[in-house]
Amino acid sequence: MGTSGRRTVRDLRRGNRAMLLRALYFGGPASRNELSATTGLSAATVSTMTAGLLESGVVVEAGQVDSDGGRPRVLLKVNPAHGYAVGVDVGETQVKVELFDLAMNVRAGAHYAVRSAKHDPELVARHILTGVDAVIAESEVPPAQVLGVGVGVPGIVEPGPGALVRAKTFGWEAVPLGALLRAGTELPLYVDNGAKTMGQAELWFGSGQGARDAIILLVGSGVGGTVVTDGRIYRGAGMAAGEVGHLKIVAGGRACRCGARGCLEAYLGAEAILDRAGVVADSADEESALARLLEEGSPVIGESVELLGVGLSSLVHLFNPERVVIGGWAGLMLGGRLLAEIRAAAAANTQAQPFQPETVVLGRLGPDAVALGAATLVVEPFLSGAAYPESVPTIA
Amino acid sequence: MGTSGRRTVRDLRRGNRAMLLRALYFGGPASRNELSATTGLSAATVSTMTAGLLESGVVVEAGQVDSDGGRPRVLLKVNPAHGYAVGVDVGETQVKVELFDLAMNVRAGAHYAVRSAKHDPELVARHILTGVDAVIAESEVPPAQVLGVGVGVPGIVEPGPGALVRAKTFGWEAVPLGALLRAGTELPLYVDNGAKTMGQAELWFGSGQGARDAIILLVGSGVGGTVVTDGRIYRGAGMAAGEVGHLKIVAGGRACRCGARGCLEAYLGAEAILDRAGVVADSADEESALARLLEEGSPVIGESVELLGVGLSSLVHLFNPERVVIGGWAGLMLGGRLLAEIRAAAAANTQAQPFQPETVVLGRLGPDAVALGAATLVVEPFLSGAAYPESVPTIA
């Protein structure tokens, strides 16, 4: 209690530089003048600060804008080639490794199929490590410029140096993925839940842009989510917050794979919807099976919309977000056709004051954004001031 | 986006002074030396800062501690008599106004009975205003030292200068309580939901002390709550977050007075529990009626515990708190006897990783803490640096 916030005058500079870098990263190319306005810093400070950033190559010039009768503004932007981030998506069927530049363009990728039955932790770790080497080699990026590796995995990730992962889907009880990876690379590592990384991608580059308080709900085979408070992902006391899939919507209801009853995920992931409709589908066929159900106008779909509305209602009452984003492949499939119905179902269960139906929107990034989001885990500390050599805040 | 955090070197000082003041307020009497340790500031800075605080009377000396063979430490504490805060509890049956010093000792109080049938907004406002004058007069505190008035009301409070209150219980649709009060006093006003003020009281002085991420659940006649993230009450985009009472636990279940179905409050407030048990009780008799139910071992009680567990499970999965506090008179009554059962019910519905049953504890402050909590609304900005004449951040 009490130990927080800037202390010394040097931290102040760090904080201001981070603020400026953020403004430049998210506010596209901008002139020093505009930066002065958006950050609230004086023109002088912006000038000296950008001089430093230009010299170190973090920022580069990006053309000019000639004004009506004055010195033209020189635009600045974050140098996309100043650093690179590796994002890893550990999925049900494959391990996907991608290398992004700071503008989040994919520079190289590698995929490794995984037998969906059994996920051997060591095999997964090996895939990741060889993938990292592969994408760095393929992209011909100087290894020193790689800022780190972000990994999105299913399940709950315990914080700490080991980064224990608990993922029922994979049968992982307490897999020390962080430690396994640490043994094979020197790069900074960041491990987090895949739904959270995807949520952060949606927050930074998708439908969540600019929101301070938002909920990003990801409906795929299962249900995951991300809670954003104050512009950042809320992780709670032990990195396990935002487990939207295990929000209860029917006390004593259907059994969930987590062991409890009545979880949202027991009703609403593609798996659960198909199961409720009595359709037997392999995980590879889920997509077409769900599409067929939607086509037929199965009553199960209507129920699902209704239940989704109930879940959204709970979330809105608890978090009072300014925006709710529905993503994930199944979520997008449902929402694509039935967004109005979803909004109506949520509204029917929610008091008018905290909720406006039009704040519920669809995700924009599609289901492949897990790796992108994992890479943002690497970029985040870079923006927060690890730009200059200093403490390296590796989570794992 | 981007405009946040300290900018100039002067903000730095403000922030550090706030940090020091907080440490002193919550860390009891402490020597400069200890403060240097807990805040991370250098001894020199603590010295100059406390000199200023002493001069302005915010802080006073509080005795000495003689050490073994060195200069004795001079203890400092926040001067309880430096400022006063008025806390108001607008309840079902009465309006309670109390004046606290900064150490939160009650210096004066006034009560006004209200016919529970109809709450005329103007009458309530008049009660509050005369109450404020009365307690200031009774306590003989110089009016200039009164830092403000905090008001806890049922329902949802919309932010903004009007402080619109929507309280179904009172039949208030959009009562501009802030504006009504503003017309009668010059004091800074803070209006918030009563469950939130009580939660803040529990957080500052009760079972929530020291928690950064906590949930405080208040079960009285209805159900309310407070969500604490990063040591502060989370209010969401429109001050309406944390409406725990309208968390859904049974899709399509019992009708709630909010109009929706399956809300926690439709099952779990004293009113709902008695209704489910088929007991007819006036609001004055609720307490004894519930006690009787508990005595008899009614099956409804067991169900209630079970449903409370379901609700807690949802909350734990969403917020991953380090502590869950159960308060409110009905909550304390239930929890006093059945805490173990409640913990078990929550655990049964929750994955082991984010949840340890012993983090669920009972509140310590009892149901009368609404006014106390309302007063903390006034103290909070004082601690955050409004100590020196500066912006007056009135919410209402």
Place this chain on the structure above:
DNA sequence: GACCATAATCTAAGACTCGAAGAAAGTCAG
């Protein structure tokens, strides 16, 4: 080509925290 408008940089000044040295206020041994 002189004049004007806007952007970026330079310079001096004020504010802040820190480390180190010094002053204050005791204890304890002889």
Place this chain on the structure above:
DNA sequence: CTGACTTTCTTCGAGTCTTAGATTATGGTC
């Protein structure tokens, strides 16, 4: 009672930082 020792608190110089205002840079307009 005195002098050495210990610990706390204060003072002082140094180093950083941001800002306001002046100055330089870079173009357009007449």
